[in-house]
Amino acid sequence: MTILGFAFEGPFLRPEDVPAGAGVYVPMDHRAREYFITDVGESNEVRGRLISHERAGCWRRHTRGELMFFVRFMPGSTADQRRTEEKRIRDHFNPPCGEI
DSSP: OEETTEEOEEEESSGGGSOSSSEEEEEEEEETTEEEEOOOEEESSHHHHHHTOTTHHHHHHTOSSEEEEEEEEOTTOOHHHHHHHHHHHHHHHOOSSOOO
């Protein structure tokens, strides 16, 4: 999937299915043929972050279809590089969960 020109891998149906690595993650609500962004974030270790995320309850509350995860893996990236992409996505879509 492409989000604002960034290529994301997925969908992953569970956080445990996401490979380990640094990147930007996007939980989405999948309804019929559409996807709705519920949140966006970044981590040096995306899989672990998604597994123990404090906003997982918010994702579930804002999902009316099926919760799925997409990840843009960015090996060797800095936190600032990942935050720049996170902010661009968040500013454009204004997801209901989280903030920078």
